Amino acid sequence: MRAAAKLALIAGCLALGACAAGPRVPRYTERFEREVRTTANPGSVVATDIGFSRAAREDGQWTAFRDYAADGAVIHGANGPVDAAAWLARRADPAVPKQWTPLAVWSSCDGQIAISQGKYADPDGQWGYYVTAWERQRDYDYKYVYDLGAPDAVLTARENESRTEAPATGTGDNLIVVRAIPMISGEVADCPAASAPPPPLPLPIYEEGTRTDGGASQDGTLVWRWVHFTDGRRLFVAHYWQNGTWQEAVRFAVTADGRFERES
Numbered sequence: 001m002r003a004a005a006k007l008a009l010i011a012g013c014l015a016l017g018a019c020a021a022g023p024r025v026p027r028y029t030e031r032f033e034r035e036v037r038t039t040a041n042p043g044s045v046v047a048t049d050i051g052f053s054r055a056a057r058e059d060g061q062w063t064a065f066r067d068y069a070a071d072g073a074v075i076h077g078a079n080g081p082v083d084a085a086a087w088l089a090r091r092a093d094p095a096v097p098k099q100w101t102p103l104a105v106w107s108s109c110d111g112q113i114a115i116s117q118g119k120y121a122d123p124d125g126q127w128g129y130y131v132t133a134w135e136r137q138r139d140y141d142y143k144y145v146y147d148l149g150a151p152d153a154v155l156t157a158r159e160n161e162s163r164t165e166a167p168a169t170g171t172g173d174n175l176i177v178v179r180a181i182p183m184i185s186g187e188v189a190d191c192p193a194a195s196a197p198p199p200p201l202p203l204p205i206y207e208e209g210t211r212t213d214g215g216a217s218q219d220g221t222l223v224w225r226w227v228h229f230t231d232g233r234r235l236f237v238a239h240y241w242q243n244g245t246w247q248e249a250v251r252f253a254v255t256a257d258g259r260f261e262r263e264s
Helices: 003-016 030-037 042-059 061-067 084-089 153-160
Strands: 069-077 080-083 099-107 113-121 127-136 142-151 185-188 211-216 222-228 234-242 245-254
Touching: 042 061, 042 099, 042 113, 042 127, 042 142, 042 185, 061 069, 061 084, 069 084, 069 222, 080 084, 080 211, 080 222, 099 234, 099 245, 113 153, 113 222, 113 245, 127 153, 127 234, 127 245, 142 222, 142 234, 142 245, 185 234
Parallel strands: 069 142, 099 185
Antiparallel strands: 069 080, 099 113, 113 127, 127 142, 211 222, 222 234, 234 245
């Protein structure tokens, strides 16, 4: 097990306060705790995303989006990314919120930036996929800096095949079910040597008028970018550094008419 994974497990124990066999609670140095809190921990991102969905159900959908947004966060809509704070300030919570669950998480080596990808359910029974970019804050909690989602007809048909009511309005087994943690995949970028940081990832050349922006972790091991094409298509792509090369973590495309674009 790599050192980062060991530290992540230790961080979970510290957070839960349930790893000691007896009443004696070990004391750790400030340096040790600082190292734990600045190490990749995909499980923390998963827990945050699940908590985000729970808050939408308990506190209101747009209230949760406001509470979990980082300063400067954007939501990628049909007309391009918009400032989340300004956009959400004009919206009241719907009576029934969307519900969602992460399916996969990718993290930079230092844990500063992470990407989650998952599926969601609308109250009318329509299902779709989403992708979210997270940034760790000064208090070590994660907040989102980017969010994009789109409905998918294939997923909707599959999920509703055995259901008798809309998933977000039902109870018990009819609610969207958060999968067990072992079912959610997690990938962590390799930690670079101080003398050999990852080389810059070449940027694609897009047609004139295309809008694009993105972000990167402080250690340079995870980079992400959104693209809004002139015809209304949307794209999110993230890469992480592993085995001495850039690996594509997720490519999330939305058609001009707002549907999740499946790979051919």
